[in-house]
Amino acid sequence: MHSPMLSxxxxxxxxxxxxxxxxxxxxxxxxVHVVGGEQAPGETAQRERAVERAFGWFxxxxxxxxxxxxxxxxxxxxxxxxxxxxxxxLLYEAVQFALAVAEESGGAFDxxxxxxxxxxxxxxxxxxxxxxxxxxxxxxxxxYRDVRLxxxxxxITLLRPLILDLGAVAKGLAVDLATRxxxxxxxxxxxxxxxxYLGGSNPDGEPWSIGVRHPRRENELIDSxxxxxxxxxxxxxxxxxxxxxxxxxxxxxxxxxxxEGVASVTVVASNAMLADALATAAFVLGPAExxxxxxxxSVDGLIITPQLERYVTRGMSEYR
Amino acid sequence: MDKSTLLLxxxxxxxxxxSVAAGHPAWGTFTGIAIILxxxxxxxxxxxxxxxxxxxxxxxxxxxxxxxxITLSSAAIVAIxxxxxxxxxxxxxxxxxxxxxxxxxxxxxxxxxxxxxxxTNTPSASSSATxxxxxxxxxxxxxxxxxxxxxxxxxxxxxxxDGVYLAWGSCPHGDIEVSVVIQDGKIASSLISQCLTRYxxxxxxxxxxxxxxxxxxxxxxxxxxxxxxxxxxxxxxxYAFADAVAAALSKALQ
Numbered sequence: 130m131h132s133p134m135l136s137x138x139x140x141x142x143x144x145x146x147x148x149x150x151x152x153x154x155x156x157x158x159x160x161v162h163v164v165g166g167e168q169a170p171g172e173t174a175q176r177e178r179a180v181e182r183a184f185g186w187f188x189x190x191x192x193x194x195x196x197x198x199x200x201x202x203x204x205x206x207x208x209x210x211x212x213x214x215x216x217x218x219l220l221y222e223a224v225q226f227a228l229a230v231a232e233e234s235g236g237a238f239d240x241x242x243x244x245x246x247x248x249x250x251x252x253x254x255x256x257x258x259x260x261x262x263x264x265x266x267x268x269x270x271x272x273y274r275d276v277r278l279x280x281x282x283x284x285i286t287l288l289r290p291l292i293l294d295l296g297a298v299a300k301g302l303a304v305d306l307a308t309r310x311x312x313x314x315x316x317x318x319x320x321x322x323x324x325x326y327l328g329g330s331n332p333d334g335e336p337w338s339i340g341v342r343h344p345r346r347e348n349e350l351i352d353s354x355x356x357x358x359x360x361x362x363x364x365x366x367x368x369x370x371x372x373x374x375x376x377x378x379x380x381x382x383x384x385x386x387x388x389e390g391v392a393s394v395t396v397v398a399s400n401a402m403l404a405d406a407l408a409t410a411a412f413v414l415g416p417a418e419x420x421x422x423x424x425x426x427s428v429d430g431l432i433i434t435p436q437l438e439r440y441v442t443r444g445m446s447e448y449r
Numbered sequence: 450m451d452k453s454t455l456l457l458x459x460x461x462x463x464x465x466x467x468s469v470a471a472g473h474p475a476w477g478t479f480t481g482i483a484i485i486l487x488x489x490x491x492x493x494x495x496x497x498x499x500x501x502x503x504x505x506x507x508x509x510x511x512x513x514x515x516x517x518x519i520t521l522s523s524a525a526i527v528a529i530x531x532x533x534x535x536x537x538x539x540x541x542x543x544x545x546x547x548x549x550x551x552x553x554x555x556x557x558x559x560x561x562x563x564x565x566x567x568x569t570n571t572p573s574a575s576s577s578a579t580x581x582x583x584x585x586x587x588x589x590x591x592x593x594x595x596x597x598x599x600x601x602x603x604x605x606x607x608x609x610x611d612g613v614y615l616a617w618g619s620c621p622h623g624d625i626e627v628s629v630v631i632q633d634g635k636i637a638s639s640l641i642s643q644c645l646t647r648y649x650x651x652x653x654x655x656x657x658x659x660x661x662x663x664x665x666x667x668x669x670x671x672x673x674x675x676x677x678x679x680x681x682x683x684x685x686x687x688y689a690f691a692d693a694v695a696a697a698l699s700k701a702l703q
Binding site: 171 | 517518519521522523525526528529530616617618619620621624692695696699700
C-alpha cells in the first residue's frame with residue numbers, strides 16, 4: 130500500500146474536544162478531523178452524526194462510480210450501447226463534469242479510458258484484491274466524444290462500447306460532499322489519501338499545513354503549503370504501478386500509454402473534484418501546458434518533473 | 450424574480466397598455482398595443498418557466514465551455530448534495546438504534562435507586578432535566594416519579610419521559626431550535642421555537658398549515674419520530690430541523 134502523498138502534517142496537538150475518525154473507504158484511508166472549541170450541550174452528538182454522514186457519502190459515491198463492481202451504476206451503463214440510459218443525479222453530474230474537463234483539456238483528461246486501464250492490469254480493487262474483467266468489443270479506440278448527455282431527460286448514451294473511469298472525479302467528489310456535511314463546523318480537515326479539503330484553521334488557530342510528498346524519496350516532503358478553505362490534491366507517478374510493465378497509473382488517453390515527463394502534480398482549488406481532475410489532466414499535458422491550463426481556469430498548482438524541476442503558478446506563493 | 454410577481458407585472462402592464470391605447474390619442478394605439486404585446490410575452494414567459502429547466506439551460510452542454518469549470522463543479526456538488534444519494538435520514542436511524550437500547554437502560558436506572566438509596570434518584574433525574582428547564586422557565590415534568598412497574602411495561606415500546614425538551618440543530622445558513630412536548634410518553638407537539646436561519650422557516654413549517662406546503666413539525670407528531678421528509682429547496686433547513694428533533698428526543702429518553 131502506498132503512503133499518503135499529502136497529509137495535514139503534523140497533526141497538531143489536539144484538544145479533547147477534537148473529533149477524529151479514520152475509515153478504509155474507496156481504496157484508501159479516509160480521515161475526518163473536526164476541530165473542537167467551545168461546544169454547546171448536544172453539539173457533540175451533532176458532530177458525530179455529521180461525521181457519520183460525511184463518511185456515508187464516500188460509500189454512496191463508490192457504490193455508484195466504481196469500475197470494480199459489475200453491479201455499480203457506471204458498470205451497468207457500460208453494457209448498453211446506443212441506448213439513452215436514465216441515471217442518478219450523482220452519475221449524471223459526475224459524467225457531465227468529467228466531459229467538461231475532457232473538452233477543456235483537449236482530451237488530455239478522458240473518462241473513457243476505463244477499458245484501457247482494465248486491459249493494462251489496473252483491474253484490481255486495491256482493498257480487496259478483487260479482479261474484474263469486462264467483455265467488451267473494444268477494437269476501435271474510444272474517446273469522450275463517444276458519450277452523449279441529454280440534460281432534459283438526464284440520460285447518458287454511450288455511442289460505442291466503453292467503460293467510464295471516474296476515478297479522477299469520484300474521490301474528489303466524495304470529499305466535496307463530505308465537506309458540505311461538515312461546513313457548519315468551520316474548522317475541519319478531510320484527508321482521503323491525496324485528496325484533501327481543509328476548512329478554516331487547525332487546532333492552533335492557524336491555516337492548515339499540508340506536506341507535499343517528495344516524488345522520489347519516500348517519507349520525505351518536497352514542499353509544504355498553508356491553506357484554508359481550499360481543496361488540495363496531488364497525483365504522483367509513484368502511487369500505483371501496473372503489474373504488467375511497472376508503468377504508472379495515469380494514461381495518456383490520446384496515446385493509450387502511461388505518461389512520462391511529470392513526477393507529481395499538486396493542485397489547490399475551491400473543491401476537490403476540480404483539483405483532482407485538473408491534477409490528472411496536467412499530468413498528461415506536461416509541465417508547461419499544465420501550468421497554462423491552471424492559469425486559464427484560475428486554479429493554482431505545482432508540477433514536479435522526474436528531474437525534480439518545479440513549475441508553479443504565480444498564485445502558489447500565497448500558500449507559502 | 451418570483452413567478453407570481455412577474456404575472457402581476459404582466460397584468461398591470463396589460464391594463465396600462467389598454468388604457469394608453471384607449472385614452473391617450475397623443476401616444477397612439479400603436480404604443481398601447483406594443484405594451485399589451487410585451488405584457489403577453491411576459492405572461493407567456495412566466496408560465497412554462499421551470500426552475501430545473503432554467504438551471505439545466507445555464508449549465509447545459511451548449512454553454513459548458515464558456516462556463517468556468519469552477520462554476521460547473523460547484524453546481525454539480527450542490528445538485529448531488531441536494532438530491533441526497535444516501536440520506537435516508539441516518540440521523541433518525543441512529544436515533545432508532547439508541548431508542549431500541551434505551552428501555553433496558555431505563556429499567557436499570559429506575560431499579561437501582563429503588564433497591565439501594567432513594568436520595569440519589571432526585572439529583573440524577575433533575576440533572577438530566579436541566580438542559581430543558583434552564584432554557585424553558587416553565588417546568589413541565591409532572592410524572593417524574595416513576596413507579597417500578599411502569600417502566601417495565603414501557604420496555605416493550607419506546608416511551609419518552611413527559612416534559613418539554615429543547616434542542617438545536619444547525620446548518621450552514623443558520624440554526625434552528627425545536628421544542629418537543631411529551632405527554633403520556635408520546636410526542637404531543639413539536640414546533641420551531643427559534644429560527645435563526647438566513648431563510649424563513651416557513652418553507653419547512655408554514656405559519657398556517659394545510660396550504661399544501663410541507664409541514665415538518667406536524668410530520669414529527671404524525672410519525673412519532675424525527676424521520677421527516679426533506680424539503681426540496683430547503684434541504685439544509687430540513688436537516689437542521691431533523692437533527693434538532695432527534696437531539697430533543699434523545700433528551701426525553703434519558
